[in-house]
Amino acid sequence: MYTIGQFSKIGKVSTKTLRYYDQIDLLKPVYVDHENQYRYYSDQQVLLILLILELKEYGLKLEEIKVILDQQNVELLKEFLINKIQDIDIEVEKNLKLRNSIDMKLSKIKSGGKLMETNDLKVELKEREPIMVISRRAMTRMENVSVIIGKVFEDMYRMNLQPSGPVMTVYYDKEFDAENTDLEVCIPVNNKVNVEKSDKLKVFKGGLTAYTKFVGPYSRLGEAYAKVMKWIEDNGYKNSGEPYDIYLTGPGATSNPDEFVTEVYFPVTK
Template structure:
């Protein structure tokens, strides 16, 4: 048997962490001396602490690790591994998007271009959209984590054997936008209604929208929002709900951020 200090060195975790694991029944000592409360661990527990360490590297929470260890069938492990693959894939896509923008900005500066000057011309029109069945998730998150929310929607679609029937859309509900705490909803059109109470499909209401197409990196899409807001005011309309972006062409196309295509829609009505 190993003392808690010896087991700490073997498992490369602190004795405090081992005591915390004991409290939540993640890994408990095989024997506790009733006289002095010294904890002891057996050799066959080494594989358990090493497994916990590996799962922490995969960025699983302690609650998730406990579920994995308790499920001897490994079904929980398979599900959570796939969830984490989707999550990290979206993080990589988001980081790659930023990397592409950085490289593109460097090339523009080398050519003497001003990367902070915007000269786009927008064609704005009204457009009537039909009601659309979507699977969606709404949350208040940092914009840095939007890829994670998109990944969760895709995960729910695949897990429930739904078919994707359109482009990803993101609705923005805040009146005063907060990049670090944005109230947004990611929607993906699907082929059928889901009868799962935990994961719901809903109807995204159609109607009259002011619409334009933005070509360029996501960091500059505010230019399209400004043009749409001005156009709506000048043409005696008013905004009636949350605007949304529809992603037509993005990082998955392996193109420059200058070639990203995003449609922007504002729900409107005549004053």
């Protein structure tokens, strides 16, 4: 048998960690001396501590590891590992997009780009007609907007409908919260559709709006929002509803965020 000190060297974990594993019933010593409370571990537990450390390196939580070991369930381990691979793939995709954005920023700098670039944005008034849309409203992370958009398209095709315009996103929050955003994704559909056919169908009301067209990555849309908000204030108008974006050109049409084209609308009254 090994003392807790010896076992900590074998597993390259602290004795404090081993005591914690004992406390949560993840890895208990095979013997505890009742007189001095010394803990002792067996040869068989060497492979066990090494497996625990391996699964931790894969990113599994201690609770997950405990369930796997308690049940000796290989299928459950496989499920956890598949989920972890999916998480890694999502993270890799995010990092690749980030790398691409950094590369483009470097290219602009090397070609004489400024530290802070500005767009020549023109704000105009536009009267919008009511349109029929299929929609979903959700509280979600901003990075999950594409998932909501995908679900709306699934709803639309399930109902044998076709889009009649670009995707729109309405923002209901008074303050920005990237982790918990209240938004609604809308896709225009045929106006002849019966709105009572589904609770996912609605009439998106029209009315007077102040809007601008922004060309560039979504991360810089705040510039368009600021421009429209200032125009509203300077010209004596008032906000009369939630702002919304219409994505004329997005990731589905180009891989270059600098080529994204988005219209930003604010409903207004005089």
